[in-house]
Amino acid sequence: MQRRSLEGSLCPIARSLERVGEWWSMMILRDAFHGLTRFDQFQRSLEIAPNMLTRRLNGLVEAGLLERRRYSARPPRDDYVLTARGRDFWPVMVAMASWGNRHLAHEGIASQVVDAVTGAVAEPVMVDATTGRRLDETGYVFAAGPAADDAVRRRMAFARRQRGPLQREDSLG
């Protein structure tokens, strides 16, 4: 590891990355959302070295995103199945796929989110569930929560100074 551990960090992004921030881990989660469950399925899909795949699967199990389900006693074989915590990672996958489709799909869209029943193509956007307003980076910011420590507060205070006084555009109209 070339980075210090951020176990002590309270930042929810740092913590999430600490658990799933390895490139391989996210690709395994992608495949799990596609229904892959078995070691050899992940291996074929990702062309990943077995020891690396074992390490990543163990990491995702320890982090509570996948769970093992034994499907063969002899030889011992497990399915790796998304837990509730793992399934809840879906919006991150969708957000990443949307960004990739908007900015990196030079040949056109190869994979997209659709309604599971009708097949209608979805247009994924992040909104504030309380107001329904589009959650874009001009109208919303990260701010310290009740459990923030000094490090988080300093970062937020810096960000506030950098932004300067903000005024929502529509508040003028």
Added chain:
Amino acid sequence: MQRRSLEGSLCPIARSLERVGEWWSMMILRDAFHGLTRFDQFQRSLEIAPNMLTRRLNGLVEAGLLERRRYSARPPRDDYVLTARGRDFWPVMVAMASWGNRHLAHEGIASQVVDAVTGAVAEPVMVDATTGRRLDETGYVFAAGPAADDAVRRRMAFARRQRGPLQREDSLG
């Protein structure tokens, strides 16, 4: 690098990870969204080795998420500023922070998304902009798009078989 390059992959998640999938890159983007722009600011915030930071910043500039703006000619010094493509990565950050807050914030919420003007805490959710429906992993799936190749089609066909026949719950109601 312990992984094969996925430059040839059409999957939008693989491509996104190819550009920003390094743990450090995402932490730099987080700090950029907090208003950090200078090398020494990132270094202090992330406690990252200078050569590693240089490499990551260069990577994000090459990938088009950050751009350099010279603020001092002698010595030559650059600000690193989010481009439109970089700012568009915001929903991924928010999705990751939300997941972290739901599943890893054992001490309580330290950092959260709020309305930039009122400070009201937002509840970030992913919806389908066309219908307004919550974009969860039971009602929506990834499917092949117009530019899909055989590899993508095979993966999607496998996922379809794994899911079996689907029926939306509310279609029974």
